[in-house]
Amino acid sequence: MEQKHWTRGNDIRLLENGEEFFPRVFACIANAKREVIVETFILFEDKVGLQLHEALIAAAQRGAQVDITIDDWGSPDLSRHFLDSLRAAGVRIHSFNPGRRPFGLRPHLLRRMHRKIVVVDREVAFVGGINYSADHLKDFGPEAKQDYAVEIRGPLVAEIERFCHAALAEGLRHARQRRQWWRWRKQFRANAEDLPEVGSSEAMFVVRDNRRHMDDIERSYRIAIRAARKRIVIANAYFFPGYRFIKELKRAARRGVDVRLILQGEPDMAFVKTAASMLYHYLLRSGVKIYEYCERPLHGKVAVMDDEWATVGSSNLDPMSLSFNLEANVIIRDPAFNATLSAQLDRLMRDACSEVTVESVGELEGLPLVRSFLAYHFTRHYPRWAQWLPRHVPRLLPAKPTQDKPILPILTKEKA
Secondary structure (H helix, E strand, C coil), X not given: CCCCCCEEEEEEEEEEHHXXXXXXXXXXXXXXXXXXXXXXXXXXXXXXHHHHHHHHHHHHHCCCEEEEEEECCCCCCCXXXXXXXXXXXXXXXXXXXXXXXXXXXXXXXXXCECCCEEEEXXXXXXXXXXXXXXXHCHHHCCCCCXXXXXXXXXXXXXXXXXXXXXXXXXXXCCHHHHHHHHHHHHHHHHHHHHCCCCCCEEEEEEEECCCCCCCHHHHHHHHHHHHCCCEEEEEECCECCCHXXXXXXXXXXXXXXXXEEEEECCCCCHHHHHHHHCCHHHHHHCCCEEEEECCCCECCEEEEECCCEEEEECCCECHHHHHCCEEEEEXXXXXXXXXXXXXXXXXXXXXXXXXXXXXXXXXXXXXXXXXXXXXHHHHHHHHHHHCCCCXXXXXXEECCCCECCCCCCCCCCCCC
């Protein structure tokens, strides 16, 4: 297994919600000269998707090589006009694990490409949880999502770009691309150290896949929780982690660490709150503090621990992200970044959350007790069950439209 390592000398900036994220991404693409790589779970033909569409076409027409990978489950309704105009400009569009849709249904739910990555000219990269859809903007209304991403400059960008090239080569399953991937790998190994250090952040790019890195993100969380001595704050949209993760949180709280969870109070799917609340009883009794974010749907996947460690990425803490989906997080060691993200999370807890208490949860009895018991033991065993499900090699095929005409802006509550 490839050994993960810390990369020094990065400048990493926190971006909150679409208002900060989209202008930075579109500005960087507008300045692209050589290459643009985009991976996203969701791309809709709303005002945000159309802005990305315009930026990618302009970059390709300037001579940049542009690749965009979308997930077939998360981005199911792109029109022929939308895709054909990208292709006409020279943009290469890849669809992750496309499958037949009998009677219009989408049966291929498991093992999705859930990453959100952008790399431009090997100079700047973006990683986080924000998709290309208007529901990441506050003017979307009460259903607008709260989320985060990071903008990265420095040596880590070369590692992220190398990963994206390898993912494309593997997914395309083409002998020529496989040979190119080995040349790319040699090139980036040789040149990564030549990228100048531009900041004070040490960082690590960590992914989860279904072959060699099946639990890297969860293991990184557990190591950091085990090392924490003062404070742990985890904000996560879909919180239903495995037994070992829960056990580490309980141990941290019992040794005196201030452990706080920011979870969904207004989830975009009803079962999410039900599933997460089944664990409240166990965690609260151990001294873990739980806050429900009630201003609008929480979509973030971030955490801070003590005064230095932080993470931002695409990975939820639930069975889908921890055992099935392809995910990407950046882990950062930097007191200044930690302080910035900590301040954002403290503001959420203070101004937009309700604290859950033992009294408000009440005693478990009857059917709630049975459901809680089953949920608790499901979290203990699901990683073992997941290993028995098929782990096929991901396929990347040209994206196909589902309609002949441009579609109206999509208003959806799809999990992402």
